[in-house]
Amino acid sequence: MFDEIDPRSPTPLYDQIASRVRVAVASGDFRPGESLPSVRGLATRLRVNPATVVQAYRALEQEGFVEMRQGAGTYVREVAEERRGRERDEQALRMVRDLLADAARFGIGADAIASALRQELRSEAP
Amino acid sequence: MMFRQVLYTQWKWSAWAVVTTAVAAFTLPLVSVQRAGANTEATDVLYLLGDVAGVGYMYPFLAVAAGITIALLTWAPDHAGRHVYALSLPVPRWYYALLRYGAGTLLLVPTMLALWIGALVATSSATIPQGLDAYPTAIAFRFALATLFGFSMFFALAAGTVRTAIIALGVAPTAIIVTNQIIISFGGPNLVWTALEYLIRLPGPMELLFEPWMLINV
Amino acid sequence: MSNAIETRDLVYRAGTTFEITDLALNVPTGSIYGFLGPNGSGKTTTIRLLLGLLRPVRGRIQVVGRQVPREAHLMLARTGYVPERPHLYPTLTIDEAMRFHAAFYPTWDTKWADELLVTFRLDRSRRVGKMSKGETGKFMMLLALAQRPELLILDEPTDGLDPVVRREVLMALIEYVAERQATVFISSHLVHELERFCNWVGVLDNGRLVAELPMHAFKNGIKRLRVHHPPSTPGDTPFVLLSREAGDGLSAGEVWVVRGWQATMSQYFDGIGAQLREVVDLDLEEGFVEMLRTFRHPVEVHS
Numbered sequence: 096m097f098d099e100i101d102p103r104s105p106t107p108l109y110d111q112i113a114s115r116v117r118v119a120v121a122s123g124d125f126r127p128g129e130s131l132p133s134v135r136g137l138a139t140r141l142r143v144n145p146a147t148v149v150q151a152y153r154a155l156e157q158e159g160f161v162e163m164r165q166g167a168g169t170y171v172r173e174v175a176e177e178r179r180g181r182e183r184d185e186q187a188l189r190m191v192r193d194l195l196a197d198a199a200r201f202g203i204g205a206d207a208i209a210s211a212l213r214q215e216l217r218s219e220a221p
Numbered sequence: 222m223m224f225r226q227v228l229y230t231q232w233k234w235s236a237w238a239v240v241t242t243a244v245a246a247f248t249l250p251l252v253s254v255q256r257a258g259a260n261t262e263a264t265d266v267l268y269l270l271g272d273v274a275g276v277g278y279m280y281p282f283l284a285v286a287a288g289i290t291i292a293l294l295t296w297a298p299d300h301a302g303r304h305v306y307a308l309s310l311p312v313p314r315w316y317y318a319l320l321r322y323g324a325g326t327l328l329l330v331p332t333m334l335a336l337w338i339g340a341l342v343a344t345s346s347a348t349i350p351q352g353l354d355a356y357p358t359a360i361a362f363r364f365a366l367a368t369l370f371g372f373s374m375f376f377a378l379a380a381g382t383v384r385t386a387i388i389a390l391g392v393a394p395t396a397i398i399v400t401n402q403i404i405i406s407f408g409g410p411n412l413v414w415t416a417l418e419y420l421i422r423l424p425g426p427m428e429l430l431f432e433p434w435m436l437i438n439v
Numbered sequence: 440m441s442n443a444i445e446t447r448d449l450v451y452r453a454g455t456t457f458e459i460t461d462l463a464l465n466v467p468t469g470s471i472y473g474f475l476g477p478n479g480s481g482k483t484t485t486i487r488l489l490l491g492l493l494r495p496v497r498g499r500i501q502v503v504g505r506q507v508p509r510e511a512h513l514m515l516a517r518t519g520y521v522p523e524r525p526h527l528y529p530t531l532t533i534d535e536a537m538r539f540h541a542a543f544y545p546t547w548d549t550k551w552a553d554e555l556l557v558t559f560r561l562d563r564s565r566r567v568g569k570m571s572k573g574e575t576g577k578f579m580m581l582l583a584l585a586q587r588p589e590l591l592i593l594d595e596p597t598d599g600l601d602p603v604v605r606r607e608v609l610m611a612l613i614e615y616v617a618e619r620q621a622t623v624f625i626s627s628h629l630v631h632e633l634e635r636f637c638n639w640v641g642v643l644d645n646g647r648l649v650a651e652l653p654m655h656a657f658k659n660g661i662k663r664l665r666v667h668h669p670p671s672t673p674g675d676t677p678f679v680l681l682s683r684e685a686g687d688g689l690s691a692g693e694v695w696v697v698r699g700w701q702a703t704m705s706q707y708f709d710g711i712g713a714q715l716r717e718v719v720d721l722d723l724e725e726g727f728v729e730m731l732r733t734f735r736h737p738v739e740v741h742s
Contacts (some may be wrong), residue, residue, distance in 0.1 A: 302529075310512075
């Protein structure tokens with residue numbers, strides 16, 4: 096899950112790490128009470144500055160997704176369903192933005208994307 | 222703790238030299254007594270003394286050779302790395318040099334002891350003619366000083382760069398001798414010889430080395 | 440103290456060439472500072488000056504609060520150093536070299552040193568002089584880390600190492616930093632591996648410090664823009680135009696390299712009748728190359 100951190104992206108590394116946790120909590124992949132990887136472990140695995148991981152975890156703590164327990168690690172908190180729903184919606188929005196930006200690079204307009212989306216959803220419908 | 226490690230590493234890379242010089246130091250007095258005794262006219266005291274003096278040149282030679290060898294071996298591994306490791310250690314340079322000096326001195330002790338023991342053994346087992354005495358301890362003491370002298374002289378040189386060593390050992394003396402010769406050719410005095418003669422007379426390292434080494438004497 | 444390493448007006452000369460000129464380094468405590476520069480720019484010379492191995496002609500050097508070279512040995516007790524070329528006594532075995540080193544550092548952690556030996560798969564009885572490049576690289580890092588220093592000065596520590604070993608060395612380093620919050624000053628011309636890891640960057644070119652700033656500012660600062668129908672003279676740009684070149688054959692238009700780009704600046708292109716096709720983020724290496732290029736040959740953009 097954490098392995099595709101991209102140092103090239105304009106999104107700061109700590110934010111990339113934090114988003115992945117946000118999305119995982121929103122989708123239920125991370126359950127309340129579960130512990131996140133240790134700062135040391137994650138930093139070593141991703142080969143990033145440990146301060147970056149700390150920054151990510153702190154940001155998540157401020158947003159109410161996790162709590163950092165002194166000496167014991169970082170644990171996922173109970174997040175209200177509506178909050179998780181909002182996070183999922185925001186993630187969907189982010190994915191669409193990325194898709195549209197990619198498309199624009201190839202000269203593909205929003206209309207073409209929209210009709211492609213409709214076509215795809217129709218074929219998926221039961 | 223630091224000294225122990227410095228001593229251990231120096232022993233590791235000088236062990237062969239320590240053993241060799243110690244063995245040589247042990248056998249030297251035996252050889253010198255044997256040489257003297259080979260002369261069957263042992264009653265001719267003058268011949269005996271002459272033989273003893275003849276071998277005597279070996280003592281300062283061995284002493285200084287041992288000192289120089291240990292001095293060179295002390296710094297050889299540092300030269301390989303251009304002293305970077307030693308300079309990156311958290312001790313002042315002079316302190317590190319002092320540790321090395323102490324370790325080097327300690328490694329010369331076996332050789333000094335070997336000579337003393339060899340001299341004792343040689344003179345106790347030999348028959349010394351009437352009117353002569355053996356001086357094993359005196360010669361051992363003198364040997365120890367000469368070794369230390371050789372070691373100290375070369376310790377500083379060995380620690381420096383190759384360039385300074387060449388200057389100190391080659392260029393400087395050559396320049397002195399050449400200048401001296403020029404002065405002589407112009408009818409001036411032989412300054413170098415006068416200086417050497419004077420130095421030998423003074424009590425000190427020169428006298429130590431150049432006065433005859435007599436294991437057995439009057 | 441806020442800066443683990445600080446230099447002011449540092450000048451060094453070897454022979455007739457000034458190798459280092461007016462160097463003012465500021466390495467914040469607790470940062471991981473990447474010291475970048477092309478080969479021959481003076482990185483190793485700078486490091487030697489910081490450690491007191493070389494004497495500067497002029498200038499002030501302060502490392503972990505100590506004046507160098509005057510108090511160098513006090514500073515060295517708290518600084519771990521990995522040199523570019525191995526400097527250990529070659530006839531010692533790994534075990535002997537470790538014991539020798541440990542005797543000089545009161546903060547040496549024997550337990551961790553033994554653990555690192557196992558992690559790095561090093562053989563105690565191996566002679567230092569007979570180790571492969573990879574083993575030497577790992578061993579030097581081991582010696583620097585087991586000392587538990589508050590500052591690590593690493594001169595191209597992964598140069599010449601294969602990717603597997605490089606990763607092992609970096610991971611041990613990161614583990615230490617996570618635990619100890621040590622400051623790391625790492626010089627490298629292998630820019631890729633530094634960009635995930637460093638949060639500060641200093642760029643050296645020809646003995647001068649060209650730039651010194653936080654990593655995110657350095658990376659986000661420089662972008663490559665793909666511009667269609669560009670104007671012949673750009674006029675006043677809201678960003679700093681570093682260079683412009685014809686695009687590669689795939690598309691018409693030009694490639695502009697700019698500094699200080701913000702997303703809202705795309706309006707500028709609408710205003711001049713050009714089309715901004717793409718904004719490309721540069722990785723650290725490309726940003727570094729572009730910065731050097733423009734520093735060496737400043738571009739005249741306003742006619």
